[in-house]
Amino acid sequence: MKLIVNADDFGYTRAVSYGIVDAYQTGIVSSTTMMCNVDDLEHPVQLAEQNPTLGVGIHLVLTSGSPVSENVPSLVDGNGQFFRYDEFLKNIQSLESEEIEREWTSQIERFFSTGLKPTHLDSHHHVHARKEIRPIAVQLAKKYGIPLRRVNRETSSGGIYGPVKTTDVLFTDFYKDNVSIDMFETLLLKSVEKVQTVEINCHPGYVDEALVKKSSYVYQRLKEFTVLTSPELKKRIQQLNIDLITYRDI
Template identity: 25%
Template sequence: MSNERLLIINADDFGMCHATNHAIGMLLAQSAITSTSLMVTCPWALEAVNFVKQNPNADVGIHLTFTSEWEHYKWGPLNSQLSTLTDEFGYFPADTSTVVSNAAPEEMREEAVAQIELAQRMGVDITHMDNHMGSMYHVTEILLDLCEAYQLPLRYAKYSGLFSQHPRHKELVKLAEKKGVLILDHFEMLPFSPPSAGMEVSYAFTKEAVIRAIKTLKPGLTELVFHPSLDTGELKAITDTWQIRRFEYDVFRDEEVRSLLREEDIRLITWREIRARQRLM
């Protein structure tokens, strides 16, 4: 088991818009990916939930949301009375740094509970917990409390550089173990932009990033996160990252990538399986 390479392929932002829902729904239906994460505060969340109801075995986590990053397409908290979570117009702020500076932790906890319980009332059998744009990692203790309360595993990694930079990282890993919350060994996310200025965004760039991630996958449990969507007029009006989101939709349907996963003897695993293991502990 120690040398086995286990991989969760998770599509974030389910519910964000129709183009994203369509892409993620097709990837799940084709078993091209293993899970997704739902944003219940977004305008197209109900469409995503309808897909879940029609596909009850789909692996769907809760993507706790405290930011609304696009200029002309916005959403806000379920509880509009939580004043430290919003901008002057009642929307979530556009960036995580504003959340860290202004949001009261207990208001974040209250809103997170509201998002989790709305998903449950809608009929979603939540398989795991993560958060949009990393907007809750400065209050990881709250995430761990909620994961303990709702018996859910958490997107937090023991060895990833992204998480290990947290000033209390070792303490948080021990706290997760104490609470019986299962976390990842490693975490990877496909890049939204090329590594150097002037380098063209292309399908080849995205595919190379996926191939590199697969070939360098370490033993243990890794989650690879990406943001697929169809390149519709809707998506183009929302974000200038529309090209790379389309490439990320295409790449996990690419036969060369699918073959490489088999050749590398990587076992695809779902958050549902991790949740089941946690609930038996």
């Protein structure tokens, strides 16, 4: 089995970005996805350039910070900020598809402007998994010819991806109270000898003041980092003959 361990939120804050890179250099993280609507995009870009074998994709955003493009009124609150996740769900029926596509295109183009080549697309809070938004993500993946994170853990996608590459399975269970070596191994054992490619997404990181101000998921990132860099987990992966890959390899 081939495994992608993708750290979401690259670029969210400097501490998060440093933690992701260290989890790659000393642990089992093989891939990450960059938030392209952040103010300091130069920092994660520099880290990506310094670690060329780290897979770096695009973490499409609709629920954090402000948009890259202009005139997307259905996507923002009265302060011009993206809706927080709870408010986003309340307003999802009133979001304009054209504005989502234009905003995500702007985020993708900003990534390309750095000179990096994205490995794949996924999204903050998995918003591309919503049935109202998923066709937009699939269409953009087709347009740019890059893989897309699948939206569920089933091995059958019902043909929704067409020619777009994705893994056979995605697990999102390694989160909050389920962050442990045993949980990670449980997810692996569900898939070994059953499917060819699996993604487990995660959120390792260090903590800084910016993270405390912006996120409700703060010190749990340190716990994830500890698990993902533990020698015991690396040993278990080796014992299961699992190959760590990126989306470049699917």
